Amino acid sequence: MSKYLVMSRKVDSPLTHADGSTEETVCEIAKNLLHYPGPSEYLMAIPADTKIATFAVLKEDALCSIEVTQSTLETWRKDVTNIQDAINSFQSARDHAENVLDQALGDLDEAYENSTGFKGYTPSDDISVYGALEQMGSNDLEYTFQRALHEMYKFQVLRRQRA
Amino acid sequence: MTKYLVFRNQPDSGQVNEPGSREEMASEIANVVSQDRMPPNYYISFPIENPKVSFESLKELAKFSVEITDETAELWVNEIQAMVQKAHMVDDAIGEASGGIYQAMIAYNNAIDASSNFKDLTSLSIKALDRAFEYFEVESAYEVSTKVEEIYSVESFEHHHV
Numbered sequence: 219m220s221k222y223l224v225m226s227r228k229v230d231s232p233l234t235h236a237d238g239s240t241e242e243t244v245c246e247i248a249k250n251l252l253h254y255p256g257p258s259e260y261l262m263a264i265p266a267d268t269k270i271a272t273f274a275v276l277k278e279d280a281l282c283s284i285e286v287t288q289s290t291l292e293t294w295r296k297d298v299t300n301i302q303d304a305i306n307s308f309q310s311a312r313d314h315a316e317n318v319l320d321q322a323l324g325d326l327d328e329a330y331e332n333s334t335g336f337k338g339y340t341p342s343d344d345i346s347v348y349g350a351l352e353q354m355g356s357n358d359l360e361y362t363f364q365r366a367l368h369e370m371y372k373f374q375v376l377r378r379q380r381a
Numbered sequence: 382m383t384k385y386l387v388f389r390n391q392p393d394s395g396q397v398n399e400p401g402s403r404e405e406m407a408s409e410i411a412n413v414v415s416q417d418r419m420p421p422n423y424y425i426s427f428p429i430e431n432p433k434v435s436f437e438s439l440k441e442l443a444k445f446s447v448e449i450t451d452e453t454a455e456l457w458v459n460e461i462q463a464m465v466q467k468a469h470m471v472d473d474a475i476g477e478a479s480g481g482i483y484q485a486m487i488a489y490n491n492a493i494d495a496s497s498n499f500k501d502l503t504s505l506s507i508k509a510l511d512r513a514f515e516y517f518e519v520e521s522a523y524e525v526s527t528k529v530e531e532i533y534s535v536e537s538f539e540h541h542h543v
Contacts, residue, residue, distance in 0.1 A: 290498075297496035301499060304492040322473070334456075363502065366501075370498065
């Protein structure tokens with residue numbers, strides 16, 4: 219198990235992590251778990267047992283700590299992206315579903331509202347894609363997955379990012 | 382008020398409802414009540430006053446009877462046709478929505494199954510999705526069809542064949 223501290227890279231720093239290196243992957247993990255707005259290249263990972271890491275903690279430069287093994291690094295490279303992509307696709311499908319149903323139901327509600335023979339019933343009161351998906355637990359997918367990742371990488375926030 | 386008997390039109394009958402006629406309207410009303418969304422002229426209608434029609438004898442073959450007055454005919458043209466169309470659009474939207482979500486659910490479940498460390502994550506229930514959207518379809522079609530059934534005093538005839 220190797221522990222790393224992750225901090226923001228200085229804008230003018232010439233140091234970059236080698237492609238495929240553990241540090242590069244750690245920065246990708248940190249970007250994901252921190253919801254860091256910039257690219258992972260703007261982050262830098264340092265082994266926690268080095269003097270520079272101790273100095274970063276003292277200066278409160280470190281954003282988070284992450285622990286990795288060969289196995290969890292492989293998991294990140296092979297599985298996490300797939301699952302994250304699937305979650306993103308699911309959210310997109312859900313957003314699309316909500317949009318098309320909202321539109322169609324809005325038109326039907328309006329037709330009921332404007333009619334003389336059908337007034338008094340609002341179809342959208344009985345048809346809610348939000349409620350159905352919530353019941354299936356799909357709203358928690360992202361949260362549950364993030365929790366699993368936090369545990370796997372023993373992720374700890376050391377300093378909140380500035381808004 | 383005119384009462385119509387509505388029959389299943391045989392594909393090779395060569396008969397169609399006259400466009401814009403009350404017979405066509407009666408057939409469309411039967412189609413809405415059946416909730417099956419069959420193509421135009423799937424049903425064909427005849428007024429009971431038609432000398433060719435003997436109510437008691439043909440009732441055995443008819444699928445529905447429909448009553449139309451001038452007032453309810455006007456309601457059909459001015460309101461209900463558009464409403465039926467919008468209810469169908471909701472059904473189509475439900476189909477599109479459930480199809481997209483269904484595919485995304487399968488992709489997510491597959492991604493979990495194929496992983497080495499995330500098999501414990503709960504997979505999404507396709508059955509629950511089916512149940513939810515099936516309920517929506519029933520709900521969206523039910524209100525319109527029930528009201529149409531009431532306004533046009535639609536009777537459905539069940540035929541039991543030995």
